[in-house]
Amino acid sequence: MTRTIARWLLALALGAMGVLHFTQTRGFRVVVPDWATRLTRMDKDAIVLASGAAEVALAAGLVALPRERRRMGVATAGFFAAVFPGNWHQWRTGRSTPGLDTDRRRFGRLFLQPLLIAWALWATQ
Numbered sequence: 001m002t003r004t005i006a007r008w009l010l011a012l013a014l015g016a017m018g019v020l021h022f023t024q025t026r027g028f029r030v031v032v033p034d035w036a037t038r039l040t041r042m043d044k045d046a047i048v049l050a051s052g053a054a055e056v057a058l059a060a061g062l063v064a065l066p067r068e069r070r071r072m073g074v075a076t077a078g079f080f081a082a083v084f085p086g087n088w089h090q091w092r093t094g095r096s097t098p099g100l101d102t103d104r105r106r107f108g109r110l111f112l113q114p115l116l117i118a119w120a121l122w123a124t125q
Contacts, residue, residue: 006123007062007069010116014076015059021052028052030095031086054079062124073124077117084113 021028028048036047058079061072090097091106100106 003123003125006119010076010119010123011059011062014055014062018052018055018057018059021048021055025049027097030093030097031090033085033089036086051083069124073120076120076124080113080116080120084110087113 025045025048028051029044032044032047037043040047042050058072058076061068062076065072087106087109089095090100091103091110094103094106096102096106100109
């Protein structure tokens with residue numbers, strides 16, 4: 001029961017953040033490193049929108065695909081690992097977003113990512 005609640009809470013948070021990627025794209029652009037545009041051949045807005053779509057899809061999968069629960073956990077953990085360079089970039093460049101407007105907060109955000117990875121894996125066991 002506890003893992004089920006944790007999985008639903010994770011899905012809710014992921015879904016909400018995913019929607020924000022569509023409604024507040026500009027705020028997420030500062031997190032995208034320049035090298036990501038060269039690597040993907042996408043502009044920053046497209047990367048933000050793709051990331052938001054991935055978050056919404058993962059959120060849906062966490063709750064709608066119970067037989068794929070473990071795979072969805074691994075995919076979600078992989079997503080959290082994949083976006084970590086953006087968090088690092090934001091901290092190193094000192095770029096602010098709502099709630100992450102100081103170096104201390106941006107640095108602290110780096111430590112949230114491993115917790116999210118652990119949460120995704122634990123909640124889907």
